[in-house]
Amino acid sequence: MLRTQLPDVGSTSLVRSAARLSVAPMMDWTDRHCRYFHRLMTRRAMLYTEMVTSAAIVHGPKARLLDYSGEEHPVALQLGGSEPAELAQAVRIARDWGYDEINLNVGCPSDRVQSGCFGAVLMKEPQLVADCVAAMIDESPVPITVKCRIGVDDQVPEQVLPAFLETVSQAGVDHFIIHARKAWLQGLSPKENREIPPLDYPLVLEMKRAFPHLTIAINGGITSLEQADGLLEQGLDGVMIGRAAYHEPGNTLIGADGLWGDGPGRDAFAVVEAMRSYIGRHLEQGGRLHQVTRHMLGLFHGRPGARGWRRVLSEGASRPGAGLELIDAALAELQPQPATS
The missing domain is CATH 1.10.1200 (Non-ribosomal Peptide Synthetase Peptidyl Carrier Protein; Chain A)
Structure with missing residues (x-):
């Protein structure tokens, strides 16, 4: 394992600051090589691992799953799971790796995620999510955050999203990344779930107004720094960029530190x-x-x-x-x- 001696590693203030811009966790893409590459373009943005299941960390090759380069900080570990005790054990194991944040995936709609009863299907069980994050918080020296959707299937987002945020925040989470689309668990592929359900930015903005004490970041359909800056100007605490940061990293991440008032950095x-x-x-x-x-x-x-x-x-x-x-x-x-x- 590799760690750096940054003074703010793992601090709440670092995580909140880095949330201003982050690169989404993307399966098969945001591995440690990708994160190192992205870090050379932005010192400030939060980088996320691919989702790793709690079961894999508990039972699998821990170093292979958790090792990273110290230069990647600030970097977050994203976990998938729905068993509070198992998630707590995974967090306890991951402590030695010194991640700055640990994030629970409540947004991925893939079939293999659903079959394990985690990811977006957990939008239907906010109390279970609350139990999971409470167990994680008990074992974590760093902030626990949640990445979610605005709803799934026939749920009415205007009803379920505020109720979800209320329930989960009462368990101790004060930082949410909201993918501003529903997930359809049947009938759409994971790729289609990233493109077909309509975006609802106004609802996410309304959640920030309704829960001003929470850190709220938005994800979904954001393709440029200009668009990110516009969403921040409307009052959101952070913006998460996914595919654009991967497919056009130079256009998206070079100059990103300007969102914190820093210079352009490397070309x-x-x-x-x-x-x-x-x-x-x-x-x-x-x-x-x-x-x-x-x-x-x-x-x-x-x-x-x-x-x-x-x-x-x-x-x-x-x-x-x-x-x-x-x-x-x-x-x-x-x-x-x-x-x-």
């Missing part, structure tokens, strides 16, 4: 340069190039030569022996930006 070319030593270490440890570079394909999205950058990495990074020279070949595809006067 895309400097990010690639900063990734070299990380990739080199990964290769020396027996890793494959594509395990890291698959997360970097969209870095130059919209720039001349971006297609060539993606093609070189996509075609070559999975080949045996592929190394840092492929990064140079991919960079050579990018056309210099015209000088500005």
Whole structure:
């Protein structure tokens, strides 16, 4: 396990500040390589692990599931589960890894999540969620947060969401990330559940007005820093960006620290340069190039030569022996930006 000695690691103030912008937990995407890459573009935003089930942590390979690079802070662990005792045990195990926040998934609509009775189906059982987070809080030295939907299936969001927030907050959670869509547990695929149910930003804004003491962040359909800033200006405490941060990380995360009033930080070319030593270490440890570079394909999205950058990495990074020279070949595809006067 790797930890840093940041003075605010795991503090409530750090978590609340970092909530201003966060990158959503995304299965098969936000692994430790992705998070390290994203951290090079934003010092401030909260990064989330892929969802890990409490059962996997209790019974599975703990180091493989929980290890990360200390440079990733601030970073949150997202758990999936519905057994209070098991979730508490998973939190107790994870304490040694020094995550800044532990988040309970009450929003994922996938079939495999439903079959385990966790994720979005828990929107139907707010008291069970309250019992889960209470057990987690008892074992956690860092904030416990909840990521949820506005409702599921035939629920009326205007009724169920405030009741859900009231019940769960009474158990001790004061920080919610709300995906501003319903989840349809039958009839829609997980992909469709991220796109088809209509967004209801006004309802999430109303929840902040109704629960001013809670930290409320919004997720769903947010594709730019300008859009994020506009939602913050309306009174929300945070914005979580998902697919846009993954597919267009340069456009979405470079400059993101401006939401805290900081300077722009690295440009895309400097990010690639900063990734070299990380990739080199990964290769020396027996890793494959594509395990890291698959997360970097969209870095130059919209720039001349971006297609060539993606093609070189996509075609070559999975080949045996592929190394840092492929990064140079991919960079050579990018056309210099015209000088500005």
